[in-house]
Amino acid sequence: MFTKRRVLGGVAATIGLIMVATTASPAGAQPESQDAPQRGVYEVRGATAAPERTAVAGSGVDVLGVRDGGMTVVASPDQARGLRASGFALEQVGDFDAMLARRSGEARAAGVNDFPPGDEAYHNYAEMTAALRAAARDYPDLARMSSVGRSYEGRELHMLKISDNVAQDEDEPEVLFTCNQHAREHLTTEMCLHIVDRFTSEYAGDPAVRQLVDSREIWIIPQVNPDGSEYDIAGGQYKGWRKNRQGRGTDPNRNWGYRWGCCGGSSGYPSSQTYRGPSPFSAPETRAVADFVGSRVVGGSQQIAAHIDFHTFSELVLWPYGYTYADTAPGMNAEQARRFQDIGRQMARTNGYTPQQSSDLYITDGSVNDWMWAEHGILSYTFEMYPRSGGIGGFYPPASVIPRETARNDDAVDILLRAAG
Ligand SMILES: [Zn+2]
Structure with a gap:
């Protein structure tokens, strides 16, 4: 200490x-602009x-x-x-x-929005969309596709719901998984698609999966920031792009509406990588996800109990608040902070990540976790996935690690689903 x-x-x-x-x-x-040479x-x-x-x-x-x-x-x-x-x-x-x-490596033809040769296993937007459609088609009783809205450039923000009796709004605890708020963090899209695959294709054969799907309603949004993600792979050349594509780009994870811009944990300069936008929820992508979460207040009570927002990289499990160094603050008493810590540490024991409060790294304001917890009482975590450390290449691990690094979080995901009860 x-x-x-x-x-x-x-x-x-x-x-x-x-x-x-x-x-x-x-x-x-x-x-100086981040676009500078x-x-x-x-x-x-x-x-x-x-x-x-x-x-x-x-x-x-x-x-x-x-x-x-x-x-x-x-x-x-x-x-x-x-x-x-x-x-x-x-x-x-x-x-x-x-x-x-x-x-x-070598550039693809201009206008081809796809991953560079060797990284084909990663899903671009069209492939992600097709994967969700296939899940909904192949498992019509378990999976249902919808959209929470459109991105700045007009792409559907696809979502998949997984549950037994999926067409009904049953009285079951709900859990939300979001991925790819940050464009270049492509491994997170794979994480969400892995969750989709596991809770559909393993339903028949894995009693633990079946028990969770039968007793929960699971919402999955694999790409919160598809415009940025597509831009990052345009022409088959990685660009290290983080933000959305509105103007010079807003950092979605500084644009959420709780204590937005309060505390030196974001930037007011549009050129900055952590530009918070001109107002809370100015990014259509965060607005759409927030509206969806708001729509899950049924009879005065928020149905979504728990949430993970996946990012890369550093191998961390993070919990709110991010805007203050303090463990407790308005809306977070000692008992609630302890619950975040307990479940966060339990999850981290299964994947080998390091568990800590988000602000133990540095201050962030306008983050999704702070908003989810403060506005809706949702047990909301950030996972920073593989690798543990690295340069800009840390955002672009070889496609060969996808199966291992997504399955690595299976137990942690199950812990959160159970905790939601
Ligand atoms: Zn991120």
Whole structure:
């Protein structure tokens, strides 16, 4: 345990320095765009406490992963200089664009939105849609397809419901799984599709699966951000894209409506990777999912009891709140915090991830978990999937790991489904 007061003092100084570094440009100018050339991938050392990591994230760099006190970030030369001036040690481990190009291999024909050769097992939007249609067609008594709305570019935000008597709204605890809020985190789409496959194709043969499907209503949204996801693979070249495709892109996971933009855990600059948007739920994608969740309030009571939002990477199980370092806060008493911790740790024991409160990493505001819990009392977790650490390539593990890394969460998913009772 660190002494919070001393660290906070040091961080105030750090933040001050970063403010100086980023406000030196003329009035009205924005910090350097993430679209700028010559972005480097860096390991940041010296950010060993959460307030220091919040300062690093708040400087506008693109945080790729956080592990064991180290951070991997993408930074422009100006941002790297600013962080060094603030006392952080940065070691460049690669060039962002070169690493992406190396990982992508030869470009596909322009206009072909698909994964690069070798990564065909990943599902693009059309393939994801087809997989959901196939599940609904092959298991009509168990699976039903719908949409929660449309993305900014007009794509359906497909959802699959899985339950026995799927056409009826039964009085059973409901659990929601969402994936791919962040475009480049393609392994999460596979995670949601794995859940679909498991709870349909194994229903007949696996008594544990059958028991869960019979006693729960399971909602699965494999791509919350299909526009960003398709853009990220356009032309068969990975782009390291995180946000949606509205203007310069809004970070969906800073756009949720609880304590939106409150606490230095998001950015007001459209060029930033953590741009929160001009107002809460300004992103059609978060608005649509939030409206769906709101529609599950039946007779004054929210039917969805539990939720996992899948991300990559760092191998973490995270729980709210993200906007404050405190374990308890309005809407989260000690007993509720303990329940989050207990179930989070139980799940983490099964997949080997590290369990912690989200803000133990750094402050985020406008995240899905804070909103789900504060507004709807939903036991809402974030899973940061494989790999444990890495550079920009951490978002693009080889397709060969998909079966192993999705099945790795089977027991954790079952624990949450049971806890929802
Ligand atoms: Zn993410």
